[in-house]
Amino acid sequence: MSEIKKFLYVNRKAPYGTIYALESLEVVLIGAAFEQDVSLAFLDDGVFQLTKGQNTDGIGIKNFSPTFRALGDFEVTKLFVEKESLEERGLTADDLQEIVYEDEDDDWEEKPSIKLVSRAEMADVMADQDVVLSF
């Protein structure tokens, strides 16, 4: 089990309405213990998962969006967000939560985990993986 593979979790669905987003995050958190090279991709309605100011009081379902801000503590530091998916939904980077990690190779400086990429760049990110799990 010493081999390190590149894992990509692809998040394509809105955070509520279906359980895919929540159960994807559960895999990411468990998977973090395996010390693999982990990235997350957010595209299509999946970009809504990272929006700030989520309030689920009206639907009686747990708001799990704060958990994304804890991913840095699990050494999950690469969150690729597709620009076109944001634009198609009238969103910009300013609508997303601020998610940071402490870079141990750079005096624990706080750095942003979210990286905006174009659709073409997202294809490159995907092509570079060993294991892709799609949610």
Added chain:
Amino acid sequence: MKIGVVVSEGPYTHQAADTAYHFVKAALDGGHEVPRVFFYHDGVNVSSRLTIPPQDERHIQNNWTNLAKEHEIDLVVCIAAAQRRGLLDENEANRQGKDANNIADGFRISGLGQLIEMGIQTDRLVTFGD
């Protein structure tokens, strides 16, 4: 080649569990290995031994149970996803104080770590879902 398989949609509602079954059979016939199939999301419902489809329809749970027996495939059902959806093995039913259990032969309940491990240990991971 070693192939890991994920089934992530429920039986009958969605074709994923059928397509995965045919894929695994074809892969085995083609000389590949399928050491494990992981059931997640509504895919965990495939493992209910209380499944009773009409007699002229395929029996998805039996298909998997028989295939697993024949080829020694490890059918793993995610415990977190299973408990949310009312699927328990005997141990979990006792531990949770429930009066019944419903996991079919050939399936076992375990954690998400088994999914990650499958990704690490196989050459390809193939997901059947939506």
